[in-house]
Amino acid sequence: MAGGLWGVVRRHPRAWLAGAATLAFVLLGGSAFAVGASVGGAGGETLPGAVPVTSTATVAPEPTSTQRPQPQVAPVGGPVRTCSVAEEVSDGRLGTFLGQVRDAATGEVLLDRSGTTPARTASVMKVLTSAAALAVLGPDHRVATTVVKGSTPGQIVLVGGGDITLASGSSNIYTDSASMLDLAAQVKQAWSADPTTSGTPITSIVLDASVFSGDRWQPSWNRKEQRDGYSSEVTGLQVDGDRAEPSANVSARSDDAVARAGQAFADALGVSPALSEGVAPAGAAQLGQVLSAPVSTMIPDALLRSDNTEAEMLARLVAVELGVGSDFAALNVAIPQALAKYGLDTSGLTIADGSGLSDDNGVPPDFLTRLFVKIQNQEADLSVIYHGLPVAGKTGTLSGRFGGSASVAVGHVIAKTGWIDTGYTLSGIIEAADGTVLTFAFFALDDVGDSAKAALDSLTAAAYTCGGALSNR
Template sequence: MPRITSSTDASGGRHRKPRAMSPSVRRALLAAATAPIAGSILAGPSAFAADKAVPRTTAPELDPAEQKIADNLNTRTVDARLGSTLSGVVIDAESDKAVWGHDATTALMPASNTKLATSTAALTVLGPDHRFTTKVVYGDGTLTLVGGGDRTLTTGDLQALAKTAVAGLKSAGLASVKVKVDDSLFPEPTLANGWNTGYYPDEVAPVRALVVDGHAVMDTSLDAGQVFAGLLTQQGVTVTGDVTHGVAGPGDVPVAQHRSGKLSGIVEHMLKVSDNNIAETLLRMTALGAGRPATFENGAAVVRDVLSRRYGVSLENFEMYDGSGLSRATRIPARTLADILDLTTDPRYGHTLRYIAEGLPVAGEAGATLGPEWGRFDTADSKCAVGKVSAKTGTLTGAIALSGMTKAQDGRLKIFSFVENGSTANPADIKDALDGLAATVNGCWA
């Protein structure tokens, strides 16, 4: 299996981060400050993309520290646990120079590394301060719980909504009410192309605009309505009949509303624990934010627009069918994943995208997907990198990925992505091998 240490296999045509701001970029920044985000993304290619340098035709020289990373990766990737299908790349975050690559533009199943693309688009289109709103409206003897795409809604939040609603009902002399749920914000289909039937509702629930406490059920909206009805009953209001689906009427009166926490915090949490359901909701809401219907197809289309037109990321060999990465039809090369992460280190985009870097699990950090409870970074060739590597995990049957960043021995931040498909080794052993690759970038060598 040949390895390379040049950028021939890994450059992907990405531009270097400018040391001095060019006039075209300055004009783009000024325009972005006054233009609506969605409009500027979808209108056409941005000046950022146009400001790229001409793609390199010769490989840049590696300094001794970088050459050591490349040589050690060449040694460590000759590993039976990794099988024969690996896409990998390491780039220097400041210069964007490719330090090492192997089949870096080969498109493989990225599993939950797809969430990096979803997060980038959501933060760009909606903004880090965006909040999701759940409403209660009243009309014709019925309280309607209206879903607003808040996947973090809790029973406590519903209790507060119920308390406000009950106070309004009682002040109007009403002691009984019907309850329905309106999740029309998200049209069908609720299941993505490439999802196995065994995924839902436990790995991911059919995607709806209303859910409480992240319940893993087939109809999260009806479930939330039933919880809400129970809370109304506890507070002395009789709920007549069954909770049903419906659409709030144009004349319905607003009774109560709940706003979620900021999107920035939701993205960080979603990445830390790799929450599939939040990722799917964000994909739908991103489509809405860009002025499109909230479907899988439109969400994926907006992600493509954001990555290519807004940020100039190459989408060669890029196929995306959901927001979480559970789709077995999705294909993303390691180089593209690394380029997405590289955006988070660019000061031009820090205000918007830094939450992705901050949300990456840290090697050895309990409560996240690189924690000791998952058996990560606990072998001889990786435990010396505990606390030093931040990376997004990805796991499907036949696909395991790890993409992130670490400060190497030369003191410079390196971005890496390793995606493996098709190995017949035990998944825990494959993860150990990928942890060893990430540790190698950091400088660990045991």
Template sequence: MSRARRARGAGWAWPALVWIVATALVGATVLLQVVVRPQLASDPLVGGGRLDAPASAQAPGAVLPGLSAPSASVDAAALARTLEALPRDGLGDLAGLVVDAETGTELYRVGSGARTPASSMKVLSGVVALDVLGADTRFETRTYLTADGQVILRGGGDPLLASAHQDAYPHAASLEDLAASTAEALRARGVTSVELGYDASLFGGPAWNPLWPETFATSVAPITALTVDHARPDANSWARSTDPARLAADAFASRLAAQGIAVTEVEAEATPAEAQQVAAVTSPPVGVLVEHTLSESDNDAAETLLWQVALARGKTPNPDVSAATLITELTRLGLWSDGMVAHDGNGISADNQVTPDALVGAVRLAVQRPALRHLLTGLPVAGVSGTLDERFDAADSLAGRGLVRAKTGTIRGVNTLTGYVVTADGQPLVFAFMTSGGAGQTSARAWLDRASSALASCGC
């Protein structure tokens, strides 16, 4: 084809293409106006007969209307038959309680007296921390400058303090951010080299609870007011430092050096009264700390929060003082009874003894009091989050996945589960099951998952 013919062909092609596109647009407009719009206008999901008036649609109903008005109440006898029929092969000793979350009416009980709670103890220390400290309270890690030019790093008892900046939830405070602010203030003063002191005196000692077995040295660190990264020298290791405050000070010195402030010496030092505050970073609020503690079963955080409670009550925290404070506060809340024993707030001590009534009572308090609701929102979700993320996968416990919210508890020979669930009929229940002995952890966990799932699927 000649160049002239190709040019003439191209000249006709463009007008034709424009005509085709215009015709298509006109056709689409007619289709929308004549066919689609009348159909949508009469569609009840659109509402009001007009595409530009979505506000005329009716408001949706309650997502879970059964929560406020159960379709049926749980029959205690039927519930007992359901739970008693569950196989208990290899379970060992069992104590448990199920109550109506709103009224407290007892619906099921098995066993009597106090048992070892393991990490379900965190439910008790968590409710006390929320009640005494308040959900919005935060803890500060600060730096000070002394008259002779020394920088003091002072711990405020922040259990989640990290060495590196944290963008992810729960947005823990970091020594990296504190070092950046401190270095900026020092440079403004013309300071480029300092001696570093560190002060963990907010808490007393000893820091290690003598009733914690040494085998738990990888599960909890000595409790101090200045701890970073859960006292792990290496983020990829379970090892814990025996001197968390010094570890934190060394980490801070490295962060200062990275900001151009040379650190010539690091030593423990009390903060002089006349020292001027230079910078500070703040922890997440107590409500978030409690949620984290319960979800992840954080032993360090649970114990640190209990020591903060003792401090708030005007006492110098140590293992004995903090345990005694826990007993006093649980008594005040009506959760303490004869036969119970408390030696810590994280449940590591096998000598702790609490009743299912106390655990159920703590959860019920959180149901009743909005100020304590972080206790509920922090409980792991069956098969979904926290320490329950890999459980409830057996055929007889699938009904509880996503519905059961409960705190686990595991030490040698002990398995517990404490929490709440809404039945198939919409009735909220609170429960605590405590097992010990038996064939082992597998059998105990299987029964705990099975029993709490039976509550979720109960149409009793």
């Protein structure tokens, strides 16, 4: 009998296994399956597609607890994020909203609304310009303003190196600025000490601003920025950022920044020469030189006050240093080339200026959140930006911001503000309530007004509260 049975098994193994499985199911599992089919889905509802099963098998008593036991298995994937900022994102004051929030430690994007779409940045552009300047010029770079002999007797040439922070007097709004008074003192001493010029009056001053070329006013800019005192023309030679009031942040600017600088130099010399624009003769003897504060000093100035003229100077000097040109068009080559040194993909950038005044700039929020990760980590010399950014509710252009319910984030956000007629922006770093460090970029564009600032602050504060639990819903 045994031999016959095993012979059947050997000849028909699959049939034997199927039959055995069926028998085991009937004996051991039939009643349990019947109970499962009868109970159906959660809440007592029958699961879709279930077929009622009738069984006469003995049904085991139901357990006293109605909760199904859960398997003790570690969750798969990342953390569950349930903290929503959907209400703040949908605030009508934000107009057309683009934004992104990234976990600085992991690089993971936690919130994204058209984050890869390039758009105008307003003054957030100054962060890109500052990073480019640090990458190309370096934090210790200083800008020279020089005086050399002219090509005719009694003539000197004032050669601008691009330093718009040069003070007409002893000081101005810029930290540790060079002084035209010091330069004039050097020139008078050198002029008197040289037998070929001693006793000869200075009768003409040539003003050399050729370090920068092309348009002095970006064609897409609104001239009211100049009239209202927010920005000067971009010239390689000027004093006090071309302000009528050297110590005022917002001050009337002139229609000829180079001529104003020439007159300031003549006044410092105590002479009344003829002034004209031109170029210094090659190899001319130097009579004097002053140096600006280092880039590491100028960048916090530009960021805290959102100084348009200073930002344009830094951007143009980057282009000159890279040898790609010295006009506005050169910036679209120079700034991406400089930023690529940080290992960032710059292919999606369009750079029309260094200050962010132009609507023609195009920078995706995604690029900014990536750049701010580098700034958070203080890579290379980016610590200059990290320590130079306005602090929410405390310094710079954020000193009067983050009021009301947004005050929970005061002191926990460092960011650059931006405002032009067609948009308000805010981008930087959040040290969230749960300890997570986030980088963010928020753009409120198109039909927006001054109330957009409060909406941006509320959204940023909401992200601060959510921290690592921030949901993309």
